[in-house]
Structure formats: C-alpha cells, structure tokens
Amino acid sequence: METLLQQILNGLVVGSVYALVALGYTMVYGILGLINFAHGEVLMIGALSALTTITALMGVAPELPPLMLLGAGLLVAIPTCMTVAFLMERLAYRRLRGAPRLAPLITAIGVSFLLQTVAMIVWGRNYHTFPQLISTTPIQPIEGVFISPVQISIIVVSALLMFALVTLVNRTRLGRAMRATAENHRVAALMGVDVNRIIALTFVLGAALAAVAGVMFASNYGIAHYAMGFMPGLKAFTAAVLGGIGNLAGAMLGGIVLGLVEAVGAGYIEDFTFGFLNSSYQDIFAFVILGAVLIFRPTGLLGERVSDRA
Amino acid sequence: MNELAELVPYLGKHKPRAARAVVILIALVAPLIAILFGRTWVRVLDFALLYMMLALGLNLVVGFAGLLDLGYIAFYAVGAYTWAFLASPHFAEAFPAFAAGIGAADGIHLPFWLVLPVGAALAALAGIILGFPVLRLRGDYLAIVTLGFGEIVRIFMNNLNYPINITNGPQGINLLDSMNLFGWDLARSIKLAGFKIDSLFFYYYFFLLCVVGSILFIQRLQISRVGRAWAAMRDDELAAKAIGINIRNMKLLAFSLGATFGGVAGGLFGAFQGFVSPESFSLMESIAVLVMVVFGGMGNIAGAVVGALILTALPEILRHIALPLQQALFGQVVLDPEVLRMLLYSLAMILMMLLRPKGLIPAHARYSRPEFVAAGEARA
Amino acid sequence: MIRLLEARAISKFFGGLTALSEVSLTINKGEVYGLIGPNGAGKTTLFNVLTGAYVPDEGEFVFDGTELPTGKPHVVVEQGIARTFQNIRLFRDMTALENVMAGHHIRTRATIWGILTQNRRTREEERLTTERAFELLRYVGIEQFARTVSKNLSYGDQRRLEIARALATEPRLLALDEPAAGMNATETGRLRELIERIRADGTTVLLIEHDVKLVMGLCDRIAVLDFGKKIAEDVPAAVQRDPAVVEAYLGGGHHAQ
Numbered sequence A: 001m002e003t004l005l006q007q008i009l010n011g012l013v014v015g016s017v018y019a020l021v022a023l024g025y026t027m028v029y030g031i032l033g034l035i036n037f038a039h040g041e042v043l044m045i046g047a048l049s050a051l052t053t054i055t056a057l058m059g060v061a062p063e064l065p066p067l068m069l070l071g072a073g074l075l076v077a078i079p080t081c082m083t084v085a086f087l088m089e090r091l092a093y094r095r096l097r098g099a100p101r102l103a104p105l106i107t108a109i110g111v112s113f114l115l116q117t118v119a120m121i122v123w124g125r126n127y128h129t130f131p132q133l134i135s136t137t138p139i140q141p142i143e144g145v146f147i148s149p150v151q152i153s154i155i156v157v158s159a160l161l162m163f164a165l166v167t168l169v170n171r172t173r174l175g176r177a178m179r180a181t182a183e184n185h186r187v188a189a190l191m192g193v194d195v196n197r198i199i200a201l202t203f204v205l206g207a208a209l210a211a212v213a214g215v216m217f218a219s220n221y222g223i224a225h226y227a228m229g230f231m232p233g234l235k236a237f238t239a240a241v242l243g244g245i246g247n248l249a250g251a252m253l254g255g256i257v258l259g260l261v262e263a264v265g266a267g268y269i270e271d272f273t274f275g276f277l278n279s280s281y282q283d284i285f286a287f288v289i290l291g292a293v294l295i296f297r298p299t300g301l302l303g304e305r306v307s308d309r310a
Numbered sequence B: 001m002n003e004l005a006e007l008v009p010y011l012g013k014h015k016p017r018a019a020r021a022v023v024i025l026i027a028l029v030a031p032l033i034a035i036l037f038g039r040t041w042v043r044v045l046d047f048a049l050l051y052m053m054l055a056l057g058l059n060l061v062v063g064f065a066g067l068l069d070l071g072y073i074a075f076y077a078v079g080a081y082t083w084a085f086l087a088s089p090h091f092a093e094a095f096p097a098f099a100a101g102i103g104a105a106d107g108i109h110l111p112f113w114l115v116l117p118v119g120a121a122l123a124a125l126a127g128i129i130l131g132f133p134v135l136r137l138r139g140d141y142l143a144i145v146t147l148g149f150g151e152i153v154r155i156f157m158n159n160l161n162y163p164i165n166i167t168n169g170p171q172g173i174n175l176l177d178s179m180n181l182f183g184w185d186l187a188r189s190i191k192l193a194g195f196k197i198d199s200l201f202f203y204y205y206f207f208l209l210c211v212v213g214s215i216l217f218i219q220r221l222q223i224s225r226v227g228r229a230w231a232a233m234r235d236d237e238l239a240a241k242a243i244g245i246n247i248r249n250m251k252l253l254a255f256s257l258g259a260t261f262g263g264v265a266g267g268l269f270g271a272f273q274g275f276v277s278p279e280s281f282s283l284m285e286s287i288a289v290l291v292m293v294v295f296g297g298m299g300n301i302a303g304a305v306v307g308a309l310i311l312t313a314l315p316e317i318l319r320h321i322a323l324p325l326q327q328a329l330f331g332q333v334v335l336d337p338e339v340l341r342m343l344l345y346s347l348a349m350i351l352m353m354l355l356r357p358k359g360l361i362p363a364h365a366r367y368s369r370p371e372f373v374a375a376g377e378a379r380a
Numbered sequence C: 001m002i003r004l005l006e007a008r009a010i011s012k013f014f015g016g017l018t019a020l021s022e023v024s025l026t027i028n029k030g031e032v033y034g035l036i037g038p039n040g041a042g043k044t045t046l047f048n049v050l051t052g053a054y055v056p057d058e059g060e061f062v063f064d065g066t067e068l069p070t071g072k073p074h075v076v077v078e079q080g081i082a083r084t085f086q087n088i089r090l091f092r093d094m095t096a097l098e099n100v101m102a103g104h105h106i107r108t109r110a111t112i113w114g115i116l117t118q119n120r121r122t123r124e125e126e127r128l129t130t131e132r133a134f135e136l137l138r139y140v141g142i143e144q145f146a147r148t149v150s151k152n153l154s155y156g157d158q159r160r161l162e163i164a165r166a167l168a169t170e171p172r173l174l175a176l177d178e179p180a181a182g183m184n185a186t187e188t189g190r191l192r193e194l195i196e197r198i199r200a201d202g203t204t205v206l207l208i209e210h211d212v213k214l215v216m217g218l219c220d221r222i223a224v225l226d227f228g229k230k231i232a233e234d235v236p237a238a239v240q241r242d243p244a245v246v247e248a249y250l251g252g253g254h255h256a257q
C-alpha cells in the first residue's frame, strides 16, 4: 500500500512537469495545427541557461540564499526561452503557414535538432550537476511514504502556473483573442485580432512554462544536459494528445495521468510480465499510450469529435 | 537511372544515352578515385551506398506514399540484428546448451542468400506490424507514432539481453560473418600480380549492384498501378478512395516494401561492419535518412541517391577540412565531427523546407511509360 | 425497366443535424436521374454515404440486386459506382493522362512480382491502361492535354478530366456532383452532350445539379431533397409543377431560420 502511494506521489511530481510542458504543445497545436517538435528543447534550454546563471552567481556571490539563486536562474531562463521560441516562430514556422502539410513538421524536427546541437556546442556533451537549491532530502508525511521539499514545490508551482494560464486564457482580452485565433484565423483577423502577434505570444507563453518546467525537472533529478529535453518533450506531447490536443484542461489531465501511469507502471511491470520486462522499459508506456490514444480515441480524453469533410 | 542521367549537365537534356553512360562510368570509377585520397574515402563511399538503399526505401514511404515515417531505422536494425543472430557466434554464447545440442557450438553461420531474405522478410513483417495500427492516422500524428515505434525497438535492443539474451544489450553483438558470395569472402583483400585489391572495393561493387537493383525495382514500381495508387493516395486520399484504391492495402504495401529495403540494407551493414549495437540505430539515424530524402527531393529516385551521397560524404569532408582548420585557427577543436554532422543535418532540414521545399532535384515524377504515351499520341 | 440502384430509408446525422432523413429512391438502368434541392439539402451527403465515404446511420443501398457494404469505398467502386466531386479533386501533380490511368486501378491486376519482372502480362496491361486512358481523354474531348499536369488545366477541362477518371473505373452508375458549376453556356452545352453520350453508351447517370435548364433538359426523372427529406420524385415536367418543390425553392420562408 505504501509503495503504491509512493508511486502515485512520484507520478504526480513528474506528471505536473509533463502537464506544464504539454500546455505549450497544446496551445501551439490548437492555434496552428503544428506539432512543435522543438518544444522539449525549450525545456532543455531553460534548465541549462538557469544552470549557467546559478553557477556564475555562486562564483561571485556564494553567500546568496539558495532561493534567490534559483530565482535568478529562472529570471534568466524564462526570457531566454521566450526569445528562442519567438525566434523559431518568426524565422521558421511563420513562413510555412499554408505550406504542404509535412513541411512545418519536418522543419520543427530540424529546429529541435538544431537547438540540441547548439546546446551541445554551448554546454558540451557532458552531464552537468544541477545544484540542489531546494532540499531533496525526503520527509515522511505518512509512515513509509517519502516526499522531498523540491517535489512539493514542483507540484505547488505547477498548480499555480496552470491556474494562472487558465485564468489568462479564459478571463482576459488576450485569452479571448487567442481562443478566437484558434477557432479561425480569418474570422479572428476580421474581428480585429492581430493574428501574427497572438501566435507569437502563444509560442512565448508556452516557452515560459517550459522554462520553469526545465528548471524544476533539473532540480528534481540534479542533472542537466543537452539532450534532456527530448524525452520529456515527447512525453508531454503524449500527455497533450491523451488529454485531447488543443484543450488546456486536457493537457493538464493528460500530464498527470501519464505521470501516474508511468510511475505506477514502472513499479509493477515486472509482476505483470512475469519478470520478462523490467523498469528499464518505463519509456515504452508513453509510446504505447500515444499510439493507443491516437488509434482508438484520437480526440483524447476531453476532446470533441472532429470529422474530416468530404 | 534515367532520372539520374537527366542530372548530367548538357548531356542529360541532349544525349540521354551518353548521359547514362557518364553516370555508370562515374559509379564504376568512383572508388578508384577515392582510394587516391586514402582508404577512408572508399569506406565513405561504401556507407554512402548503404545510405542510398535506406534513402530509396524511405523515399518509397515518405515520397511516394506520403507517409512520414520517423522510425525507419528500426527496419535497418531488424535486418542488421537478423544478420547478427544468424551469422555470428552470438547464438552459441546466448544459448550454449541449445547450440551445442543442435551442433552449432560456435554459433549459427547461415549463408547470405538465406540471411538477407530472412532479414528482409522480418523487416517487412515489422513494417506491417507498424502499419496496421497507424493506418488511419493523419500525417503529423503518424510521424510521432512511428518515432515512438523506432524508440520502442531501440529500447528492446538495449534491454533484450535479459531474461533471454537476444540482442546482448547495449554492448551489441560482435564478430558478425562477413559477406561470403558462394565461397568468395568479400572482406578479404586479394593480392593479384603484386597488386593488393582492398576488400572495400569488393563491398563497393557489391553494394553498387544492390543499389542499382533497388533503383530499377523502384522505378518499375513508380510507373505501375501501384506507383499511381500511392501518388493518388498521397495527393488526395478521398479522391483516391473514390476511384477504388484500397487505401489500407496500399499503405501496408508501402510500409512493408520500404521496410524490406531497410532490412536488406541492415543485413549488408551488419556484414560490412562486423558488429551491431543499438547506437547505430538511434533516432538521429532515422532523421539522417529522412534528411537525405528531403534534401534530395521527396518522391524522387535521383533525389534520394544524390541526397544520400552528398549527406554521407559532406560530414566526412567537413571532418577532414574543418578539424585541421580549427586546430590552425583556434589551436583546439571547437566543433567536433559529430556536432558538425548534426549541425549540417538540422540546418539542411530547416533551410530546405524554407527555401526549396521540393528538394535539390524537384521531382517531376513519371507515372506512365513514355513509349506507350508516345504510341497513344501518335494514334490520336 | 430494370432497377439499378435502390436507396432504402437512408438517414445520416451530423451531431444534432439531420443531413438525410429516410431518403428512399430508385434509379433505373439507362436513365439520367437528377437530384436537386436548395443548398445544404443533403445532396452531396447522399453521394458520400452511397460511395462509402461516410457510413449511413440508417438504411441501406441495393445495387443491381446486392446490398452495398458501408464504409468501404473501394468495394463500391469495384461494384460499379463512380463519382466526381463538387469541388474538383484531381491528383494535382499527375498529368491528365496519368489521372485517368490511376482511375483504371481497380480494373487492373498486376502483382508486385509482375511489376518487378515486367513480365508480358504486366506490360500488356500497362499498355492497355495507357491506351484506354487516351480513349477516355478523347471521349471527353481533352486528348490534346494528355501530357499537361492536371493542376494547369482550365476549370472546365478539369471537370471533364474528373469525369474521364471516373469513367476509367468502368462504372455502371456514374454519380456527378454539380458538374456544370462554374461553367459558361458553351461549356455547359458541351457537358450536356457528353452526359447524353455517356448515357447512350450504356452508363446510368446520377446527377446533382443546380442549373435548372440542364437538369430539366437532361434528366428522365428527378428527386428533390429539402432539409434531408425527399419531397418529390417524378419526371421533370411534373416536378416543376409540384407545389412542395416550388415552396422549397421559392417560398424560402423556413430557410431563414
């Protein structure tokens, strides 16, 4: 029982990171119909730029309190990621609106690998230790179940950010413009929405969330490197599809569900397969879920049915 | 062949037969020129031919049938691991007792004419297994799911050394048999009248034969009811249905035929390289083959060939130019060869899509036989 | 008179919208059967469920004595029903000739092995496919554009090409969705001749058309759809006088809702 509870807790932590990243995928998909393959790399840039900032600050001002260091890291990571996202939209994706359907996706894959390569050049190939500015020493709220302060902060911060985003989209003029654009670019433009600006903003917003997710991810595992964004990116995309792509609530739900399935699944996969598969197969869950959802319920958990017109 | 010949400047337009002769001549003498610069370059050419086969196979799926497959390298892996399993000591190491029992104490060593078809068939089967569930997926979703498929295959390669040692995990499998053509071991260099003929040459001409065979086959496919059905399905699925094309079968056919090329190329790779490990079948490799197709021009045989050649050779050339250059300029290596390769591929992908989405050699694909068309016109 | 196609109480819903409501009709061999009705009446939807693009929610089609499967377009074509689209759908990058050749797909048999070896049968089949495609281009009157890439054809010629492509499937029933849309008077006149020729050559035609003159002049019988319901079915002259039809087209009051 304790192990199950523990796994659920672990799943919740990872799931909130997936959810944050999934929001970026889902917003962009909702508005452009594009799988922004490079979104996972934004998370990586966030983590590594925060790392550089924190390391530099620790060098000049070692007496700074950890939370301040972390804040400074975020303060650099967020704008950096926003700039990266802005540039990729502006320089690459914008020119491909209305291009043949495979072109934007192939470009996105290219952007993803380009960002990884650039990160490899800037930060090298090695794994970097990410300073544990929030304690990772677990506490025991319930006998036999462990959670660390950093994990608690991940859950809390993710929840706050998601709440903020949903409020923004549902309650503000900007959010209304975003929803209108997602509905139909031409109509939105007729209503006086600056569609290009809204699309750029969508990318930038998603990037900000990914930056925070990257810093949290690196804090939790204590490492960062140039390829760290790839898997979480794919999984977050899976989460977005699972929840129903284009749907904010769906992305959050999908993230949490995926995190839970992974954590609980990894714990029990050996029992289920009579020892044939073990937890090194954990990554398979996401892919199998992705395939299964797309095949059996392409609209996801919360999405509505959209049919192609003949 | 014809598409390639058309690329030859001037002759391609005015003297197609001469152009074709030029292409054949270049293909034949290329390694003889390459060896002047060192063995490495012949090796690069050998690999270029392997990548051509891959690019031709992927082009069938992406270019002809319009299905963006990001897990294509999995089929290459299936072919290579089939070779490793059926033509190396590994089997005896994995199942010593069983192997001794069937009199294969030093592993199974089947001949190439058995292993290659088995590898191709298994790859085709993998293609169908992948194909079935993804039949109804739209372009971008299909891409992600095939990517997931490739990753799943890689995860299995990495972990299937337990509880049964099938793949030997991350270390991979060693000591694969080389290509042995009915007693002629391609991996052995031959001394002839004081001349040493490097084994790399033998592989080159053997691979060349395979590539030429592939090109002929694919060309015939393109100008056939199948090629037209793929093109129709790619251009407008609904209209293709309305003329009675069985979309499901045609997609499965594309996946399995494309996979077959991957499987054969994988077997050749295993024999040539002598060892296989999961590292050779990473996502980056799938992407590399895709870049070759995109760079050359989707849906275009010549594009796949030229794309594979350029994008295999260019990183090597860069390696030989850029490294000494960096040493001279900065006194150290800033961008190592692997970084250069990735940079090249990612930029090629982005810039091609932005500036020349139809590729270096835009396809003007034919789906009808010129002589029949001419005859039809003459009658009209 | 021999029945060729029978629609039995076909219904199709999109969410809350009833696109077709228990539509029944019978098309006889050798006739040109018109299907008319205001915009959004469900005409194209009827084509879509007939040809297997959509699955009907209720009802079935019987074609030449056998029930048609639902949701299997290739079987429907195989049985002998071909269609064109309201908004032309050609294979853009193929030449006109190749478009028609593609249309012959279902009537050819070449195997992968035959294609690989280019054996006699495969070559012969390919030659016949090419020849037949030329004949069809000539039949619809655009043989001079055989080598033209289809997206470069004029609008009217694209419509003709689409008909040729449909004919290449060797249908017994040809379903045309507004073939005259966007055509000028001369082009429409030539289209009318073409459809008459198709009928004379033994293919039954199901025609959706807004051009009243064309429909009235061409069709043997006409069915009228309105809001997914069949409100009339008769010879042209009778349909023209039918008060329900007049109401649907002219009354218009209830269309504003």
Ligand SMILES: Nc1ncnc2c1ncn2[C@@H]1O[C@H](COP(=O)(O)OP(=O)(O)OP(=O)(O)O)[C@@H](O)[C@H]1O
Pocket: A307, A308, A309, A310, C014, C017, C019, C037, C038, C039, C040, C041, C042, C043, C044, C045, C046, C086
């Ligand atoms: N795929 C679909 N999803 C939802 N609604 C649809 C779909 N296809 C058609 N409809 C609706 O069904 C109704 C009938 O449409 P249909 O296209 O059959 O009309 P039509 O008679 O062909 O009209 P027109 O003369 O304009 O071509 C319309 O209200 C249309 O909006």
Ligand SMILES: [Mg+2]
Pocket: C043, C044, C045, C086
């Ligand atoms: Mg219509």
